[in-house]
Amino acid sequence: MKTNIVSMIGFLGFVATGLLVANTGRFFAEAQKRRVTNLFLAFALFVSLTAGVTQHNMWPFSSWPVLAMPMPAASRVLPTPRIVGVDADGVEHGIDYRAWQPLSLEELNSWLNLHFFKLNVAAQDRIGRYFLDRANVAREQALSPSGLAYPNRWLGPFTAPTHMLHPAVWAHAGNVPKTSFVKIRIYNESWSLEERQHNPSAITRVLAYEYPHP
Amino acid sequence: MNILSLSRFGCHWDRFWFTPTSPRNVAASRIVFSVYSLWVLASRNLAQVSGLPSDFWSRVEATARWRYLDFPEHFALERMLVWIAGIALVCAMLGLLSRLSCFVAGILLYHLAPLESIIWIPHPYARGLTISVLALLTLSFVPSGDCWALLPPRTRPTRMASSDYTWPVRLIQVFLVEIYLFSGYAKIAVVGWKWASPSNIRNWVLYCIEEDQIGVFHSFGAWIADRPLVCVAMGVGTLVFELGLVAVLFSKLARRVLVPLVALFHLAILLSMNLTFLNVPQLLVFADWDVVTGWVNGKASKTRESASTSSA
Numbered sequence: 001m002k003t004n005i006v007s008m009i010g011f012l013g014f015v016a017t018g019l020l021v022a023n024t025g026r027f028f029a030e031a032q033k034r035r036v037t038n039l040f041l042a043f044a045l046f047v048s049l050t051a052g053v054t055q056h057n058m059w060p061f062s063s064w065p066v067l068a069m070p071m072p073a074a075s076r077v078l079p080t081p082r083i084v085g086v087d088a089d090g091v092e093h094g095i096d097y098r099a100w101q102p103l104s105l106e107e108l109n110s111w112l113n114l115h116f117f118k119l120n121v122a123a124q125d126r127i128g129r130y131f132l133d134r135a136n137v138a139r140e141q142a143l144s145p146s147g148l149a150y151p152n153r154w155l156g157p158f159t160a161p162t163h164m165l166h167p168a169v170w171a172h173a174g175n176v177p178k179t180s181f182v183k184i185r186i187y188n189e190s191w192s193l194e195e196r197q198h199n200p201s202a203i204t205r206v207l208a209y210e211y212p213h214p
Numbered sequence: 215m216n217i218l219s220l221s222r223f224g225c226h227w228d229r230f231w232f233t234p235t236s237p238r239n240v241a242a243s244r245i246v247f248s249v250y251s252l253w254v255l256a257s258r259n260l261a262q263v264s265g266l267p268s269d270f271w272s273r274v275e276a277t278a279r280w281r282y283l284d285f286p287e288h289f290a291l292e293r294m295l296v297w298i299a300g301i302a303l304v305c306a307m308l309g310l311l312s313r314l315s316c317f318v319a320g321i322l323l324y325h326l327a328p329l330e331s332i333i334w335i336p337h338p339y340a341r342g343l344t345i346s347v348l349a350l351l352t353l354s355f356v357p358s359g360d361c362w363a364l365l366p367p368r369t370r371p372t373r374m375a376s377s378d379y380t381w382p383v384r385l386i387q388v389f390l391v392e393i394y395l396f397s398g399y400a401k402i403a404v405v406g407w408k409w410a411s412p413s414n415i416r417n418w419v420l421y422c423i424e425e426d427q428i429g430v431f432h433s434f435g436a437w438i439a440d441r442p443l444v445c446v447a448m449g450v451g452t453l454v455f456e457l458g459l460v461a462v463l464f465s466k467l468a469r470r471v472l473v474p475l476v477a478l479f480h481l482a483i484l485l486s487m488n489l490t491f492l493n494v495p496q497l498l499v500f501a502d503w504d505v506v507t508g509w510v511n512g513k514a515s516k517t518r519e520s521a522s523t524s525s526a
Binding site: 022061110111114167 | 227231232253254256257258259260261262263266267269270272273275277278280281313321324327328330331333334335336337338339340341342344345347348351352354355356381385388389392393394395396397399400401403404405408409413414417418420421424425426427428429430431436439484488489490491492
């Protein structure tokens with residue numbers, strides 16, 4: 001909470017001093033204008049350096065903690081969620097990352113890890129229903145002649161990628177399940193990096209959620 | 215003379231921020247940031263995040279919502295704001311009411327960009343619009359439309375060198391360099407120097423190529439992971455590069471050598487770890503646009519000369 005408030009003050013200060021700079025030309029002499037510009041620059045440097053040095057993310061003054069954590073050899077501490085669709089025959093299918101628009105897969109997976117399992121059952125089921133609907137709508141789009149859309153249909157493959165690349169598993173209609181999903185499952189996957197390097201299927205999967213419930 | 219004396223510091227400060235330059239660099243920054251931001255904005259469905267089921271928003275702190283004025287169930291309003299931001303960016307790109315359009319775009323991107331991640335984290339860094347917000351607002355405080363604009367302001371003499379054209383570009387360059395500086399610092403502050411150890415780098419690379427929801431490129435990462443010496447070179451090189459990039463602010467030579475290397479650095483990360491860094495086009499603000507313009511004009515006049523010679 002404190003970070004949100006301090007960050008907002010930092011941003012408002014940046015805008016306010018900037019507007020002062022923008023308007024000094026009309027009212028002040030050159031020397032005073034320079035002083036106000038110096039104040040703005042000092043403020044911008046102070047806020048951005050504070051965010052970086054303290055590693056408190058004061059977006060848009062970011063602390064940029066990119067990959068700033070150790071990666072354990074076995075990724076069991078923070079399992080990776082995976083949503084799969086289940087057809088009427090009980091067969092599980094992977095779902096294309098574009099199905100979850102407007103959410104990108106990394107935002108969705110992070111939200112699942114952090115918040116989904118803390119929701120009450122009714123809220124989880126509303127989300128489960130949403131996932132099932134989204135997956136079926138996306139499946140139908142993927143089977144249509146125009147295919148599953150990128151976030152921006154006009155830009156198509158020139159759409160700016162998200163921070164993490166994701167394979168478009170439904171890029172070809174042949175890979176798209178032909179029948180509707182009747183169920184959604186969320187698995188938590190973990191694996192030993194060493195083992196999986198030699199055996200790609202060496203994954204531990206734990207069923208974390210299912211909609212509708214069995 | 216004391217190297218740390220105030221007057222000496224003042225001289226360095228003034229030289230860094232206020233050496234008069236032509237309006238081209240600040241105009242180029244305006245165009246680069248507006249085109250780039252428009253591309254990222256058009257590539258996301260930010261307005262739709264507001265229309266997600268409210269359960270997605272249930273864990274978002276009230277202070278985070280009020281900080282950005284981002285609230286659920288305002289899809290129509292957010293869609294309108296996305297359109298206004300897009301129009302403002304087109305105006306900024308063309309130099310129509312540059313100050314106003316940069317300001318509107320910067321403020322609206324501050325409001326819209328967090329929608330991408332707000333359901334779990336209120337600071338959307340590394341998603342493409344962080345520096346855009348700061349850069350567009352900075353450009354809105356200065357006459358960035360004095361050059362390369364469809365509608366330049368009438369009140370200002372154009373094409374004269376001024377410090378008003380220097381410090382905004384310098385500040386944007388500082389913001390860009392801070393990405394790398396803080397990124398390197400964060401690795402050392404959180405993990406320590408062992409972040410660069412071959413085992414840590416190897417694990418990161420392996421994770422990024424084994425996680426099949428991320429993995430698009432595999433072979434380059436696997437090649438790196440099999441070679442401890444390459445891993446250690448990658449780790450140490452990353453830290454040295456990220457911490458050393460600050461040199462581009464002070465040295466022309468460093469700018470010429472290191473800025474193109476940043477693009478290569480991100481290409482290597484993309485191919486080995488499947489991680490993109492969209493800000494690469496923003497590095498164009500390190501170019502000297504007077505030199506680029508001179509070079510283009512020289513080429514054009516040479517072409518005209520040779521065309522007239524051949525026609526004669």
